[in-house]
Amino acid sequence: MENIFQKINDLSEKYRDYTAENLSKLVQIKSLSLGEKEVQLELKRQMEEAGFDEVNIDGLGNVIGRIGNGKKILAIDGHMDTVDMGNMDNWDFNPLGGEIKDGFVHGRGTVDQEGGPAAFVTTGRILKELGFDKDLTIYFVGSVIEEDCDGLCWKYIVEEDKIKPDFVISTEPTNLNIYRGHRGRMEMHVHFYGVSSHGSAPERGKNAIYMASKTALEIEQLHERLKFDEFLGKGSVTISEIISGSPSLCAVSDYARIHLDRRLTWGETKESAVAEIEELIKGMNAKVEVLEYLETAYTGLEYGMEKYYPTWKIPVEHEIVQTGVRSFKNLFNKDVNIDKWTFSTNGIMTNGVYGIPTIGFGPGNEVLAHAPNEKVAIDDLVVASAFYAAFAYEI
Numbered sequence: 525m526e527n528i529f530q531k532i533n534d535l536s537e538k539y540r541d542y543t544a545e546n547l548s549k550l551v552q553i554k555s556l557s558l559g560e561k562e563v564q565l566e567l568k569r570q571m572e573e574a575g576f577d578e579v580n581i582d583g584l585g586n587v588i589g590r591i592g593n594g595k596k597i598l599a600i601d602g603h604m605d606t607v608d609m610g611n612m613d614n615w616d617f618n619p620l621g622g623e624i625k626d627g628f629v630h631g632r633g634t635v636d637q638e639g640g641p642a643a644f645v646t647t648g649r650i651l652k653e654l655g656f657d658k659d660l661t662i663y664f665v666g667s668v669i670e671e672d673c674d675g676l677c678w679k680y681i682v683e684e685d686k687i688k689p690d691f692v693i694s695t696e697p698t699n700l701n702i703y704r705g706h707r708g709r710m711e712m713h714v715h716f717y718g719v720s721s722h723g724s725a726p727e728r729g730k731n732a733i734y735m736a737s738k739t740a741l742e743i744e745q746l747h748e749r750l751k752f753d754e755f756l757g758k759g760s761v762t763i764s765e766i767i768s769g770s771p772s773l774c775a776v777s778d779y780a781r782i783h784l785d786r787r788l789t790w791g792e793t794k795e796s797a798v799a800e801i802e803e804l805i806k807g808m809n810a811k812v813e814v815l816e817y818l819e820t821a822y823t824g825l826e827y828g829m830e831k832y833y834p835t836w837k838i839p840v841e842h843e844i845v846q847t848g849v850r851s852f853k854n855l856f857n858k859d860v861n862i863d864k865w866t867f868s869t870n871g872i873m874t875n876g877v878y879g880i881p882t883i884g885f886g887p888g889n890e891v892l893a894h895a896p897n898e899k900v901a902i903d904d905l906v907v908a909s910a911f912y913a914a915f916a917y918e919i
Contacts, residue, residue, distance in 0.1 A: 539649065547900070551634055587666035600695060604638060604666045605671050614897075637695060639905055641666045669819070669821065674872055675876070702845060702863075705835075714781065714801060718731050740766070755837060788834070854918065885915075
């Protein structure tokens with residue numbers, strides 16, 4: 525009997541144009557966070573056309589396609605929202621054109637990250653054609669709001685849809701490597717409360733901007749001494765905004781606030797990061813606040829969470845990583861690189877919060893994420909659609 529992996533390769537190649545055209549259709553629909561409705565309807569249509577067993581849109585707006593009905597659950601996730609175009613002068617082509625040319629699909633979202641979902645629609649078609657009947661349920665998730673608040677979609681899927689997979693593959697771009705983690709992150713405000721006085725006699729007041737400035741210099745020093753992890757690298761902190769207030773421009777500032785972008789390496793937590801800043805503001809009338817995200821999805825549902833996105837990593841020897849390694853080897857008869865993302869993904873929720881074994885494998889190079897002239901190789905899409913199918917057989 526012909527090898528199942530050979531059949532998967534043949535079908536992923538056969539559907540090369542189908543995959544590219546599906547991605548082109550998705551790219552042509554502008555889909556910023558909270559505005560994904562039209563792209564979700566198109567993804568749902570594509571899943572139905574590919575013959576999925578069931579396709580639904582949940583209350584937050586995630587498209588969830590199902591194949592199989594087994595006890596074990598595998599979820600393959602890709603977010604459908606994109607960032608905006610930025611300065612159009614930096615683009616050599618129409619970011620919403622979805623042009624298929626020279627072996628690439630061009631446009632915003634091709635890499636980050638509608639290429640993954642376009643590939644997994646083809647995976648679904650391949651599995652149906654092969655009569656996939658393993659004791660496995662596979663959910664293919666086109667998720668929402670990731671660019672605004674990574675993981676929020678999976679909080680909803682686990683807590684409201686009551687779907688908790690045994691394994692998750694993120695289709696965020698990995699350059700066709702297997703990724704097994706990334707640094708976490710969090711957003712904080714530090715508020716400083718001063719006392720205003722007339723600008724002609726500043727000594728009568730207490731200047732909040734001076735308090736914030738002293739702390740800012742301390743934070744610059746703090747960055748240098750943050751933890752380092754062999755795999756994930758170093759933690760980081762930077763100030764991305766400072767605002768201040770005062771009764772008048774002829775008065776001492778009585779309020780200032782700094783915004784911190786904190787990246788967390790292994791062993792760093794929300795509590796440890798907050799404590800480090802609290803140490804710096806001791807003796808000042810100041811406080812640290814971890815921010816909340818609360819917005820209305822395109823479905824009209826208001827939903828949110830704290831802006832703390834935990835660090836996560838999966839050991840190389842873990843079953844999910846090794847299944848990925850075997851799947852790749854069975855398909856392409858070569859070894860796959862194992863690495864990590866620089867940026868953050870929905871893995872912060874699936875693994876970081878819920879402890880669900882998670883890996884990444886996706887088409888495209890993350891260097892092009894959020895960048896002008898974003899494009900993905902059709903070869904990458906073909907490899908990805910084969911990989912997800914092989915993984916389903918191998919797990």
